[in-house]
Amino acid sequence: MSVFALLAAALSATIVGVRPAIAQQTQAVSPELEAEYDAAFQEMLKNPSDLDVLFKFATIASKTGDLEGAISALERMLLVDPDLPRVRLELGVLYYRLGSFEVARSYFEVTLKSASLPPDVKARAEQFLAESEKRLTKSRFTGEIFAGMRYQSNANLGPPTSSVRLFGQTANLNQTALGTADWGAVTSGFLRHIYDLGQNNPAQLETQLSGYLNRQFQIQAANVSILDLTSGPRFKAFNGIFEDVTLKPFGTVGYIWVNDVPYYGSFGSGLEVGTLLSDKLRNTTNFVWRRQMYQNTWYIPTNNQFTGVEYSANSTFQYAVNQAVMLYANGNLQRYQTDSTPWQNYMLYGVGGGMSFSFTDPLFKSELPWSISLFGNVQWWYYDQPDAVVDPTVTRQQIDTILNLTLSIPFDQRTMFTVSGGRFVRSSDIPNYAFTNNSALIGVTWRF
Incomplete structure (x- = not known):
């Protein structure tokens, strides 16, 4: 099982912030x-x-x-x-x-x-x-909680066959390490605090605690827990030059557990830039520096070889075609640099996009619209050097293809039922890291 892949799958399955319960949306007039x-x-x-x-x-x-x-x-x-x-x-x-x-x-x-x-x-x-x-209050809290059940065809993200590479030679994995199906319980959410910095000052201090937790019914090694805290001021910039540009410098700390044991802790800083490019088009771009500190455990005795620094950038465009259809496009870039193991260093490039379609409630005839969202993402990983333990002659390269289809049915302005299906495919020039995982998720989101 690849722990990095397990974390990627966990994060891609997190359903929080699907859509604000009460929000002013960009209007696109036909x-x-x-x-x-x-x-x-x-x-x-x-x-x-x-x-x-x-x-x-x-x-x-x-x-x-x-x-x-x-x-x-x-x-x-x-x-x-x-x-x-x-x-x-x-x-x-x-x-x-x-x-x-x-x-x-x-x-x-x-x-x-x-x-x-x-x-x-x-x-x-x-x-x-x-x-x-x-x-109207200077200090206020908002948040969201999702709870549901998920089936995965490959919960431990293991390879499809037992044939892998070890010291450049073909080796056979134990059958228990192969991809295995399992059900699990999934919970995710966030708590956000906003403090207005003054009546005549549009700036505000935003602090958010996010969490993710999954518990597998059979494969305990696939349990993942994530906590992440960010905080920083958000304010308007370039007044008189651009119509709507906001900046948010922030600090961040986080911790991740895998198989219910510590995996790594992190701290860092970043900058979020939000820009209204037109009445239909908005862009949000993030730049983040993060120090990740891995510790050795009984589960991964050599885990500290991954300790290093991550540099990442992500840009998302949101375009309102009309009141019912929203289009999305995003690109991301990531560089990871370890302290002492250059064969674990990599560059990651990703592109993706999708759409969200809202339509009249066909079943209960309520005033709240249903929505269908389709998103896809492709990521290319390029490692710096071969890993001699795996194969000293091959420098690892891999491609992730992630697809997700979601149906959202609101019960009221705060509560929403969600059904989601996904597919995560990783291809690699080293068979140890290749896998396919199909998943189905059902659950309820509650906003407050």
Whole structure:
């Protein structure tokens, strides 16, 4: 079993932060929706006191991203009839999306005082009121927890055959070291703390603790536990030059256990750069330096040979085709340099992409859309020197191909059921490291 591969598989299977429960998303207006918007606007001009006409325009305006136009139409409806709790709720939601949390809170509070309040309106108003009050505090916590079950066709990521290389010769592995199927329990999540640095200062201090834990039913050697803590200030940069650029320098520490024994601890620092390139396109780029300190254990007596420094960069582009379709593309680069074992040094290059498609709930007919996401990633590994213990004549090269398909079904604004299928294929010029692992994952995500 390759411990590095085991960790890669564990991280690729982590499902956290699938989608924010309440978030303002980039709007991409189709020609059809734009024409519908123009027609609704003209109809509103002809019938400025018709509630149905006003509500229709507000709905279309919200879809196109014209939040101010939608607010104007809804406020006009309240002038005609003040006893419209659903309209007050939608006004609060629009102000929330604009970042006017104080105004949004006032609308939610008035909505909840209405004598004729439908249960669904009451539930949404209470949730958004809580979110608005959270946003108005200088110090606030958010988080997410995922819990589920996973099947893997090759849980220990072992090679498909017993024929491997040892000191340049063909050797045979024990049958127990071959790829073996297994079920396991998976839990992951994060706790994020945000502290606003001042009323007139848009900067905030962000601290996040992330965790991952899997427990296999049979193959205990495939158990993985991960803790990672990052913290740093996020602030806007280049005001007046670029519309929306944020910088976040941060420090990070982490620890990983494999087979329930310590594997390595790490510390480092990095920089995250977020840029809104257009109304449809956003980029997030990270640069990270990390010191990894491996310790010898009964499980891996020579583990300290991997101690060294990792340099990595990752860039992700997110493009909104329309309200239903989001496209993603990413590239990553990584260099690992050990202290004393150059045959463990490597360069890694990766590219990937995918898409997310939202659609109307086909089963329960709720207002919450379902989504399907497809992501793929290919990584090329190039090691510096041959490993004499494995094969002194071959310098290791390998390719990872990772695919994942996910269906997300929301129960409410905070809870989501997820079904996911994945395939992880590693090909290598040394058979010791090649494997294929197909997986299926089901679970529930809860946000708070």
